[in-house]
Amino acid sequence: MTLEGNANLYALLSSGFPADRSQIAIETPERNYSWTDIDDISARLAALLQALELPAGARVAVQVEKSPEALMLYLATLRAGLVYLPLNTAYRAAEVEYFLTDAEPSLVVCDSRNQDWISALAKKTGTPHVYTLDADGSGSLPVAAASQEATFETVQNSPDDLAAILYTSGTTGRSKGAMLSHRNLSSNAEVLKAYWGWQSDDVLLHMLPIFHVHGLFVASHGALLAGAKMIWLPRLNVEQALRYLPRSTIMMGVPTYYVRLLADPRFTREVCANMRLFISGSAPLLAETFNAFRERSGHTILERYGMSETVMLTSNPYHPADGERIGGTVGKPLPGVQVRVVDDQLSPVNSGEIGAVQVRGPNVFAGYWRMPEKTREEFTEDGWFRTGDVGQWGGGSVPAEYLTIVGRSKDLIITGGYNVYPKEIELVIDAMPGVDESAVIGVPHPDFGEAVVAVVVPRKGETLDAEAMLASLKQDLANFKVPKRIHIAEQLARNTMGKVQKNVLREQYKDI
Ligand code: AMP
Numbered sequence: 001m002t003l004e005g006n007a008n009l010y011a012l013l014s015s016g017f018p019a020d021r022s023q024i025a026i027e028t029p030e031r032n033y034s035w036t037d038i039d040d041i042s043a044r045l046a047a048l049l050q051a052l053e054l055p056a057g058a059r060v061a062v063q064v065e066k067s068p069e070a071l072m073l074y075l076a077t078l079r080a081g082l083v084y085l086p087l088n089t090a091y092r093a094a095e096v097e098y099f100l101t102d103a104e105p106s107l108v109v110c111d112s113r114n115q116d117w118i119s120a121l122a123k124k125t126g127t128p129h130v131y132t133l134d135a136d137g138s139g140s141l142p143v144a145a146a147s148q149e150a151t152f153e154t155v156q157n158s159p160d161d162l163a164a165i166l167y168t169s170g171t172t173g174r175s176k177g178a179m180l181s182h183r184n185l186s187s188n189a190e191v192l193k194a195y196w197g198w199q200s201d202d203v204l205l206h207m208l209p210i211f212h213v214h215g216l217f218v219a220s221h222g223a224l225l226a227g228a229k230m231i232w233l234p235r236l237n238v239e240q241a242l243r244y245l246p247r248s249t250i251m252m253g254v255p256t257y258y259v260r261l262l263a264d265p266r267f268t269r270e271v272c273a274n275m276r277l278f279i280s281g282s283a284p285l286l287a288e289t290f291n292a293f294r295e296r297s298g299h300t301i302l303e304r305y306g307m308s309e310t311v312m313l314t315s316n317p318y319h320p321a322d323g324e325r326i327g328g329t330v331g332k333p334l335p336g337v338q339v340r341v342v343d344d345q346l347s348p349v350n351s352g353e354i355g356a357v358q359v360r361g362p363n364v365f366a367g368y369w370r371m372p373e374k375t376r377e378e379f380t381e382d383g384w385f386r387t388g389d390v391g392q393w394g395g396g397s398v399p400a401e402y403l404t405i406v407g408r409s410k411d412l413i414i415t416g417g418y419n420v421y422p423k424e425i426e427l428v429i430d431a432m433p434g435v436d437e438s439a440v441i442g443v444p445h446p447d448f449g450e451a452v453v454a455v456v457v458p459r460k461g462e463t464l465d466a467e468a469m470l471a472s473l474k475q476d477l478a479n480f481k482v483p484k485r486i487h488i489a490e491q492l493a494r495n496t497m498g499k500v501q502k503n504v505l506r507e508q509y510k511d512i
Contacts, residue, residue: 081155177369
């Protein structure tokens with residue numbers, strides 16, 4: 001049940017649930033969950049959380065495998081007015097200890113396989129409650145919730161109250177907790193619903209993890225708010241995707257999902273006949289993938305851009321009236337979101353010129369958890385958030401309203417005093433025959449400060465000649481941009497969201 005005027009995100013999401021709550025809301029290969037199930041299970045869990053009498057704003061840390069029950073725990077945390085803190089399932093003891101120490105949650109929910117070491121850490125860090133929730137929906141949490149009432153009045157929240165803390169992946173320095181309010185998440189959910197044309201008869205193929213902004217917020221909120229069904233799979237499994245795509249209308253994925261679908265010859269137009277939208281984000285989608293996908297499936301992938309601190313910022317158009325989808329770009333600012341590209345003096349740069357991407361809007365987070373200094377550094381005096389990304393409006397044949405992300409500013413290479421943007425070189429290398437993909441990094445160099453180095457993955461069955469490639473690059477690029485060395489590798493280090501981990505590559509290839 002929702003309250004009139006309640007800014008609690010659950011009140012908004014549940015306003016989209018269909019009138020007939022017996023319809024299927026979540027389908028898994030094992031079982032179906034109705035909208036009544038979502039309401040009831042999240043109510044019992046919320047009642048359990050409330051019965052623990054946790055202080056206002058208490059954090060609920062969750063490190064569990066993906067399951068419908070895990071999503072319901074997220075919804076229950078919202079309903080109880082508490083703060084959800086999802087943790088990547090890959091995190092090991094030292095990492096989890098940091099999060100428990102930093103966030104001081106009142107409760108931690110973990111997989112029963114990890115119960116021993118997480119309980120020990122909880123004791124050490126003073127986390128009072130530990131429950132378990134397993135991939136099959138069993139565990140001490142659902143057992144304890146079963147005796148609670150299936151009705152719960154969603155707690156009244158103000159727009160600025162915290163709904164979630166998402167820790168950034170922390171590739172440089174300490175991982176930071178981005179504090180997201182009910183307003184941040186609600187405003188973005190409403191904007192995306194309209195912009196991507198969500199309807200109640202949509203069926204979302206949900207294969208993303210739910211400890212990250214993409215799967216937890218963008219995908220799940222979209223379906224819940226539209227009252228649309230989700231087909232809920234633990235991860236991308238091409239076999240399963242091929243089975244469920246013919247019954248789906250929307251899929252969201254990181255670029256590697258699209259690469260893997262294309263690698264299977266059974267992925268055809270027929271498989272996609274019922275689909276209306278494929279969305280990609282979290283990492284750059286290669287132009288080659290964008291083009292190959294259009295050719296094979298007849299669909300143009302919609303690429304969008306966002307981050308943990310801001311949820312979604314820009315999107316390629318869905319409706320043709322808003323423009324065409326342009327590969328390699330991340331589209332236009334979403335309604336209500338302001339984006340600027342500026343130089344070091346914070347003056348906007350001209351279209352086609354590269355600068356720092358800064359943003360403002362109701363979606364932009366409140367700051368980093370218990371890091372007021374860091375928060376101050378990351379916002380300009382006039383309230384723009386420094387995304388840490390480098391980008392440009394337009395450029396070449398791209399219209400000026402479209403943004404292209406060139407990379408993270410920390411990945412910018414400064415060699416002998418010259419700025420080198422890795423993406424410019426990666427695009428040239430990727431277009432060379434026999435190249436599958438590449439990553440260009442800066443590594444320490446005694447003369448130049450940093451030296452440009454490329455790590456290149458050949459296509460299956462091809463061999464690459466690094467010397468010949470360097471000779472060819474010398475024809476196409478200014479000398480300071482030409483890599484000092486090309487390393488041929490079988491693959492690039494990536495995290496679970498498909499992002500190339502340049503910090504790992506810099507370490508791996510630091511000896512030039
Ligand atoms: P995260 O907070 O883990 O979601 O990471 C956010 C970062 O991912 C952004 O700041 C960008 O650097 C990158 N990112 C997200 N979407 C895209 C995209 N479509 N193209 C390029 N980079 C992206």
